[in-house]
Amino acid sequence: MGKKEIEEKKMKSKIKLIVFVLLIAFISSYAFIKFKKSRDEDPYKMFGIFAKVYDIVIQRYVEPVDQNKLILGAYRGGVQSLNEDNSFITKDIMEKIKDRFNYKGNIGIKVTKRGNYAQVVYSNPESDAFKAGIKPGTIIRKINSMQAFNMSLYEINAMLHGKVGDKIAIDFYSTDLSKDIEKQFEYKEYKPVDFKIDTIKNAKVFKLFRFTKECFENMKNYIKENDTPIIDIRYSMDDNYEEMVNFASYLKGEPLSVLAKTKEKEEEIKSTIQEKFDGKKTLFLATSSLTMGAADVFANLLKGTPYIKTVGGRTSGSAYKYQTFKLKSGDYVNIAVKMFKPLTKKGLLPDIRSFIDDDEIIDAVRRYKKEEKKDNGDEKKAA
Template sequence: MKLRSIFFSFLFLFFVTVNPAFSSHTSKTTYDYLKTFSEVLDIVQKNYVETPEAKELIYGAIRGMLGALDPHSSFLTPDEFKELQIETKGKFGGVGIEITIKDGWISVVSPIEDTPAYKAGIKPGDKIIKINGKSTKNMTLMKAVKLIRGKKGTKVTLTIWREGFTESKDFEIVRDIISIKSVKTKILEPGYGYVRLTSFQENTTSDLQKALLEMEKGKPSLKGIILDLRNNPGGLLEQAVRVSDEFLDKGKIVSVKGRTKEQYMEFKAHKNKHPHSYPMVVLVNEGTASAAEIVAGALQDNHRALIIGKPTFGKGSVQTVLPLKDGSALRLTTALYYTPKDRCIQAKGIVPDLTLADIKVSQPEKKPPHFLREKDLERHLKALEEMKIEEGKKPKDFLINIGLQVLKKWEAFTQLQY
């Protein structure tokens, strides 16, 4: 089946045309409400203290309509739509953060590794209460994105409120070109590889294929790999399906279900020309979202990998970007996706096979940062049913060490789990 271009996080999109199945049948009640809207519009235009622009009034009304649905549906003006398209290429001027809206404020889901925001100390769960002194209360995501973005070398001040702060703190960050490399790899030890996916962009699968072939050429041959999806905010559905397919030779990957039969899609794995038959461990946490959850769910349900970490973000909804004639667009939640075992993880997330609670830590842990989850967002839909590795040295990351030990004792571990 031809892959339809679906939008999974506000960072990434493909274009789709409006399907007749998406259009609703307008009832008499709807017409009654439209009469009220028309009446209000007429009163405002005739009586407001200043002469209002019709476009701003209409755009504002559309924003309100989409904002009443769920946290991921929104209206994009022509300028905002253009800004959004820039990011699908994985290169733009900014500070490098994934943001969402919580309690009416712009909040950080995750900083992108090795970016100005990451280096400045911005943390998951941080609440951005001001951008260059401008309050973000009830600000749209795209307006916040536009304010944060800018030319390389220019500065932006983010006023942050963080759990544990006694008062807000200003972070002055110098913008840079954010060129996101979505695939990073290392050899942890002879025979054991590490692959980190930071997002799902247009070139993620092809970059992954090259990286895997390069690692597989080494001596000794690969005995197992760790796939790190922690703090991966998602991206393109097509890439999530292709990445899953890269590690699967058969079975279902994901299905997408909307209100109508026409919106149903199912994606299955194909036999690979270059199979990767070695064991896999997948690392996840609360910042693993959307398309990244599809990969984790597909590998878990097909018993292809052992999932280790913390329950994931829980964004199981599908957003379709629908361009409009005036250059604007709707970003509309049109469906929910389901794992191969027909699990809807909306507001639930993927529960790892081995959670951190199951792992005994010999040293005291610091209080973990507060991560936003899908279930924390207002109007979230309910379900229908930083690490560095030096070559030749032990990884300092605790979970990677756990994953490595699991790979080394794979047969014993999988007999217990499956």
Template sequence: MKPFKNKQKKKITMPLYKLFIILFVTVLLTSVVTFASYKFGLYFGNDKQKSLNKIEEAYKQIDDDYYKDVDDEKLTQGAIDGMIKSLDDPYSEYISSKDTTTYNEEISGDFVGIGAEMEVHKGYVRITSPMKDSPAEKAGIKPLDVVTKVDNQSIKNKSLNEIVSKVRGKEGTTVNLTIKREGKEPFDVQIKRDKIHLTSVDYTKKNDTGIISISKFQNKTTKELKSALKQAKKDNVKHVVLDLRNNPGGLLDEVVTSVNLFVDKGKPVIYLETKGDKPQAVETENDKMAGIDDMDYSVLVNKGSASAAEIFAGALQDYKIADVLGTTTFGKGIGQVHKEFNDSSILKYTNMRWLTPNKSYIHKKGIKPDKTISAPKYEGIEIIDPTKSYELGDKSKEIKSIKIGLDALGYNTSNENETFDAQLENNVKAFQSEHKLEPNGVFTDETTKKFIELLRKKIRAEDKQLDEAIDYIHK
């Protein structure tokens, strides 16, 4: 056998430009393959892509093979709704394109309509109050008017949302309402729709105290609040109560500028904490309102004060601008952002939690008042269903509410337990007799409706929590 001999290596050469071309093509092909792998789920180890592929496969399977035709839009919305539901977050939601107009109107406080508050009443809707200087008021609509038809179409047993959508419409167009007014035959009223702005700030004066109620933080709230504060200064009030009870919150930008009226430039109103990031300060951008320190302030809150209302109360409390009075707030210390799609639908989801200027978390804790002032018990009783009956011997938490409510209306009860006893039966009979109802001692139907009506009137006419807050201020 011949011994193995090493062969001499051959030297391979090529022009430099060809080498560059080969390198460029190699990089390009690698990029294309990588993109295609990611795009079509071939990028192994990518769990998110596998999940997306599964969703797409399920969608296609249902769309192709379900025994009936399916609505693609409903299918898509159902998939998104399912994802939102899995978050177990009551503040995240998907708003379809057909509902975005109403949603945006609620945020801005602006809508096109006739300017009248309505409530369901015996299968129709009743006007609770036409807004000042609104098309409804100018057309002669009055409180307690019952609307039976809209554009000659009966609205009997329609939902309030359905009726409101019929009454609203394009600016400058006309809607015809058929009105039933006590003591008169039904008549038609034509009303020209116009742009309506729901004010979020209301000012009243009680002796030497100004009361500024802020119902929500929407577009123009800061402007309205500034006007109210100016009026309080003109009235030479010494103390202002900023009433945020049942204020559900609103726009972050608006509450920051509202706080800025009281807090100087460059001060943090809140700190925002997003995933993986340290808290970032949201600071005031302008000088505070001139003359703002000439008055003293208190903030009145309750369990219904949430989100932006808590930001406002927390900032004024931390900066010692105002004492917080009332009861512990709701405790919504997280914030949402909106993602708008090409079809105008909106995905609203939670992407942050926030801290007060002193870096306190309030989520699920609320803001504790400096002085606890509780509302009367009858303001927080259980809702009584008029279709249900309560009579001697029954037991339920609603019966306890009936006792508390009747006591507030002057029918004295010796106990507040959950038993429908003989004393309650006598009180119910007395209540029925006084209001010309059948005195059978059974709490149901018209008795319940009258009870609710009178309690609502009492709550509107008397504000014992506010009165107690004013008394505390002047001690």
């Protein structure tokens, strides 16, 4: 076999590899969606469609196709099409960011990916970021001049950690000012905030960020001292399911459990407390599409309790635990390996629909209380 034939054979093998990799990405995104619409559809038809698309791209794309970029894009797209918070991280990027999670410095925010955008779920009320206008719902556009749109969630979370005293530049869209802002922040050792009691339109609201024993005791006291208790979990993405199930058990007044499901097995996380809320007053649970993790399962556990009303927006439907795996190539994937239930995959629909800003939540609660009082009065008259 001559040199030319050997080169041609290598090229054919390379093209087959590229096609194979792209097929993986295609199957996990486009084909996956199509299968949901029609489970009986012949998958080989999908392969044929993809082969035509691939052929057109190679032959007609106006600029030279970078095959490495194409392959990496296929990996990334395949992983993230299943769950936007999944990540594919190249070995070069991992080498640059792997130590960041060991640093104590951060800027006090937690994010998720929404439509490839990095969106803030939690912002520490004591942080410089919060004071600068980075609040739940804020879109992070750039981190140190790098487009967050092109970064995996794993990379973004790594970049949000750094050595105490170092600086980081964040470009974000301010909803308050309706414009893009670029600002430098210093990495600081912020202590996590478990809860905060805010006064909104003369109503006291218990903002729950983390399910901890200290938070539990303070929540009980808050409920006792307020006629219209509002537990706000709109911006919580905590992962302490062991403590969360005790919160839910107390409020519901019965033993509860959470199911932790992996590919291989299911485990039950049971409540361990005996205390019970008496249920003599209506309790409101404020939710939003940024209600994630243990808070989302919390809302699902309490759904249907007569004296507990969810108010606000549909929850995220996301309660996963992620794990990082190293590939033989030296690259990495960070994927969801555990799901917690009960969970409404499309997001739990609240009992009382409302826009999720503070004022709207309070107004919705007051309208409900007014109607509740009126209905109780009518019942007494009828009796």
